[in-house]
Amino acid sequence: MKKSQEWQRLGISDLPHIMPTAQRHRPPIKGTVWIITLISLISIFLIGVYIYPPRGYLSCYVFSGIGCKSISEWLPPSTPPVREYTDAEIAARGVIRDILQTPPIQTKTPKIAFMFLTPGPLPFEKLWDKFFDGHEGRFSVYVHASRETPVHLSRYFVNRDIHSEKVVWGKISMVDAERRLLGLAFQDPDNQHFVLLSDTCVPIHNFDYVYNYLMDTNMSFIDCYDDQGPHGSAGRYSEHMLPEVEYKDFRKGSQWFTMKRQHAMIVLSDSLYYEKFKLYCRPGMEGNRNCYSDEHYFQTLFHMMDPGGIANWSVTYVDWSERKWHPKAYRAQDCTYNLMKNITSIDESIHFTSDERQILMDRACTWNGMKRPCYLFARKFFPETLDILMHYLTNYATGRNIDPTVDY
Ligand SMILES: *[C@@H]1O[C@H](CO)[C@@H](O)[C@H](O)[C@H]1NC(C)=O
Numbered sequence: 065m066k067k068s069q070e071w072q073r074l075g076i077s078d079l080p081h082i083m084p085t086a087q088r089h090r091p092p093i094k095g096t097v098w099i100i101t102l103i104s105l106i107s108i109f110l111i112g113v114y115i116y117p118p119r120g121y122l123s124c125y126v127f128s129g130i131g132c133k134s135i136s137e138w139l140p141p142s143t144p145p146v147r148e149y150t151d152a153e154i155a156a157r158g159v160i161r162d163i164l165q166t167p168p169i170q171t172k173t174p175k176i177a178f179m180f181l182t183p184g185p186l187p188f189e190k191l192w193d194k195f196f197d198g199h200e201g202r203f204s205v206y207v208h209a210s211r212e213t214p215v216h217l218s219r220y221f222v223n224r225d226i227h228s229e230k231v232v233w234g235k236i237s238m239v240d241a242e243r244r245l246l247g248l249a250f251q252d253p254d255n256q257h258f259v260l261l262s263d264t265c266v267p268i269h270n271f272d273y274v275y276n277y278l279m280d281t282n283m284s285f286i287d288c289y290d291d292q293g294p295h296g297s298a299g300r301y302s303e304h305m306l307p308e309v310e311y312k313d314f315r316k317g318s319q320w321f322t323m324k325r326q327h328a329m330i331v332l333s334d335s336l337y338y339e340k341f342k343l344y345c346r347p348g349m350e351g352n353r354n355c356y357s358d359e360h361y362f363q364t365l366f367h368m369m370d371p372g373g374i375a376n377w378s379v380t381y382v383d384w385s386e387r388k389w390h391p392k393a394y395r396a397q398d399c400t401y402n403l404m405k406n407i408t409s410i411d412e413s414i415h416f417t418s419d420e421r422q423i424l425m426d427r428a429c430t431w432n433g434m435k436r437p438c439y440l441f442a443r444k445f446f447p448e449t450l451d452i453l454m455h456y457l458t459n460y461a462t463g464r465n466i467d468p469t470v471d472y
């Protein structure tokens with residue numbers, strides 16, 4: 065009980081004696097201290113009011129003029145209305161959240177899966193062979209040839225064809241083929257990053273650069289932007305996608321992605337959102353609406369589930385500047401050293417909306433927080449460009465640009 069006695073002595077019981085004494089012999093400086101303290105307290109209070117503006121009835125009396133427009137202001141602060149999720153959504157969101165929070169198992173020999181989605185032969189197999197040469201054990205190749213089984217020239221492509229099905233441009237069969245490739249490549253636990261490529265895609269950097277660029281970041285390079293025009297939400301979104309996919313979440317982007325293992329797992333585990341796109345994002349829907357799942361499904365899914373985990377641009381370059389239905393395809397005479405150098409040095413990604421305003425969205429490509437060239441691959445090239453690209457791959461794609469972390 066010593067302590068409480070001590071408190072009594074020092075505090076409560078002694079206070080009446082101390083106070084009058086102190087007042088009587090108060091030096092003049094004390095008054096100033098009181099005033100300063102009072103002013104400080106008022107200042108702190110006013111700063112607090114400024115930073116956290118008061119709401120409610122009392123504040124309207126005290127601070128008339130600060131947001132006292134209607135009775136609704138006096139009600140408790142409103143939070144944006146939260147939609148009640150369906151059972152299926154609750155389950156899907158729970159699974160996806162857990163996948164994102166579980167780092168993938170680290171294997172001794174992490175590989176990149178190069179997944180080729182092609183109708184038939186691969187005209188640039190020789191180029192890819194040169195690209196892969198000397199990097200055995202750090203990559204794997206998968207080929208989905210939907211029309212005609214290719215005769216392979218490269219040892220890296222022989223016996224790498226997977227079971228394939230017919231693919232119709234713009235239809236869900238395109239997404240099915242992408243999922244089939246992902247599903248098969250996922251079987252190999254060494255595959256940590258997955259790249260989708262077409263028969264007209266070529267590499268524009270050497271293997272080490274590509275490997276480091278994709279493996280030394282937590283990003284998936286999935287193209288994703290908000291286009292409210294006729295070739296975006298306005299012309300392609302269907303309200304049948306409700307409640308799971310809302311208009312505001314509908315996104316667009318190029319189909320050529322790269323994906324980290326966790327994201328591949330999300331794609332493979334998803335049936336809820338996939339079904340929505342399969343049924344309600346297809347060519348020839350009611351009201352002459354044409355939607356293409358391969359340009360919207362992954363884009364919208366990851367925008368909803370992990371917006372910070374995707375880069376929002378594709379690492380596969382394509383030239384849409386002619387504004388035609390198909391992008392520019394390069395002939396042999398187009399493939400100059402300057403063109404290839406230009407493509408490798410672009411460090412801003414550009415998107416146009418399809419409405420009348422044609423808003424340009426121009427963003428710096430940032431890799432682990434640093435501004436870096438955007439592209440690792442490019443399309444579309446005619447087969448006749450093979451020889452000249454073989455020559456350039458040893459020039460523009462080798463040499464200094466080996467480490468993406470170093471700013472040359
Ligand atoms: C990836 O994310 C993890 C966890 O958030 C972090 O520890 C790691 O440094 C990141 N890696 C890179 C290359 O950014």
Ligand SMILES: *[C@@H]1O[C@H](CO)[C@@H](O)[C@H](O)[C@H]1NC(C)=O
Pocket residue numbers: 367371372373374375376
């Ligand atoms: C991608 O865009 C979304 C918004 O649509 C944004 O939240 C996200 O941070 C962006 N990703 C990166 C890496 O900047």
Ligand SMILES: *[C@@H]1O[C@H](CO)[C@@H](O)[C@H](O)[C@H]1NC(C)=O
Pocket residue numbers: 400402403406
């Ligand atoms: C390369 O870029 C420069 C500067 O942007 C441009 O003037 C030139 O026409 C480009 N060359 C090719 C072949 O694209």
